[in-house]
Amino acid sequence: MATLDAWLDHAGERLDQGITLYFPGPASYTGEDVVELQGHGGPVLLQALLSRLYELGCEPAQAGEFTRRAVEHGKLDLSQAEAVAACIDAATVRAGKQAQRQLQGEFGIHIDRLMQRLTSLVAHVEASLDFPEEEIRDLYFSDLRNKMVETVVAPIKEMLASAPLGERLFEGATVALVGAPNVGKSSLLNALSGRERAIVSHLEGTTRDLLDVDFEVNGIPLRLTDTAGLRDSHDVVEIEGVRRALQVASTADVTLFVADASRPDTWSPSIHADLLLMNKVDLESGDIPDEYIQLSVISGEGLNELRSRLASFLGDIQMGDEGMMVTHERHRLVLVEALECIESGLGCLGNEELLDLAAMQWRRAWGLLAGILGIGDVEYILDRVFSEFCIGK
Structure with a gap:
């Protein structure tokens, strides 16, 4: 009304x-x-x-109070509540679509199915403990092991395989541009970001401090940092710029080394680099080593290949209809721990004296998965999750 x-x-x-x-x-x-x-x-x-x-x-209202109340009144499960925050924090359309899938309950449905399968399989083990006189136990446990691997272990491993990219969609990645002065790092930063953020000049040493710009590649949010040209210098300011450049390169998720095709003296990387780029291939040059991605910032040649290689390096998976991914660190850690419990229980099958331990491990795995959905005594999980929400939401 x-x-x-x-x-x-x-x-x-x-x-x-x-x-x-x-x-x-x-x-x-x-x-x-x-x-x-x-x-x-x-x-x-x-x-x-x-x-x-x-x-x-x-x-x-406290941080996340309305969404927390929705969880407590059964309107959302905990994974959907986390998706609310993910929708707000999504920096790209691709990340937003993943958050929407979880908000609609797709991730929770996957977890619920795993819990149902575990419940059924644990019930079979406990029934076997109640009727030890049966003579088909070996055949029975072989079938049980196969079902556990096929219906629980394999799906969890498939979900975990999506986690590196799924988390990357929300956490993003840092990319550092390094190389000698005047090889085109600033021009490349402008070309990749689509904005004239960096000053471009034919004079060497134009960039002395760090310059950051945000952009995306295939829906993966990136922060690209232009750095001072790497060379020996007696200039105090330039020395500091080089020091900062080396520091950024050492902590970046990806380091791009840029060389000038017309200047062979710039071709040898002075530090570790994840991808090697040969800029200015439109100018005269000698034979360029195969490991370099050839490009020309001026003409745009090679930029699409660079974007593709960069996405692949970050773990991108080309999919026509992208499936659901694990996008939260909490979910990944719980799935890893649950998988360890399940596989530990599988190792107990075949030993009559360890069947109780197998059932216990699988019940523990069930409880861990339930924590993803907010089922059971998970007050500490609720406190942690909603402490990260914006006020009120």
Whole structure:
């Protein structure tokens, strides 16, 4: 229900006018009765309205409080709640689509299926413990092992295989451009980012400090850093620039070494580099080593190949219809631990004295997977997850 209302201060004077929206539970976002006020949005008016609400007994929401209430009232599972934050934080459309898939419950469905399969298989083991006189145990346990591997172990491993790229979509990566002065690093930064961020000059040593620019490759968010040209110098400022360049290169996820095709003296990398780039191939040059990606920032030649190679280096997977990925570190760590428990239990099959241990390990794996969805005694998980939310959401 929506109404147009005037909101008054304690003296009866109008603070603002706007729309009052009433969402009766359990059909609301949180599952409770919810009232939403939509004013004109100015910070002064909003603060005055909030102050009045506090006077009337309202309390400010804690970080992630509305989504946490949605979890507690069964409107979302915990993986969907984390997807709410992922939707907000997504820096690329590709990341946003992954977050939407999880928000719609696709990841939770996968986890729930694994839990159901584990429940069934654990029940079989415990039934076997109750009826030890059966004479087909060897055949039975061989079949049980195959089912566990096929329906639980293999799906978990497939999910974990998607984690490096899935997490990268949200965490992004840092890329450092290094090389001798005047080989075209700044021009390359401008070309990749599509913006004239760096000063480009024929004079050597134009770049002395670090310059960052954000861009994306195949939906992977990247921060590209242009650095000072690497060379010996007596200039104090340039020496500091080189020091910073080396420091950035040592910590970057990817280091791109740029050389000038017309200057063979720039071809030998002075530091470790993940990808070697030969710029200015439109100028005269000798035979260029095969390991270099050949490009010309001026003509655009080789830039698409560079983007493709960079995406591949970062673990990109070319897929026509991209499947669901593991995008949270918490989920990955839980899946790894659950897999270890399951495989430990598999190692107990065939030994009559260790069947109880197998069942225990698989029940523990079930509990770990349940924690992903927020099932069970997971108050500490809730506190950790929602502490990372923005206020209120």
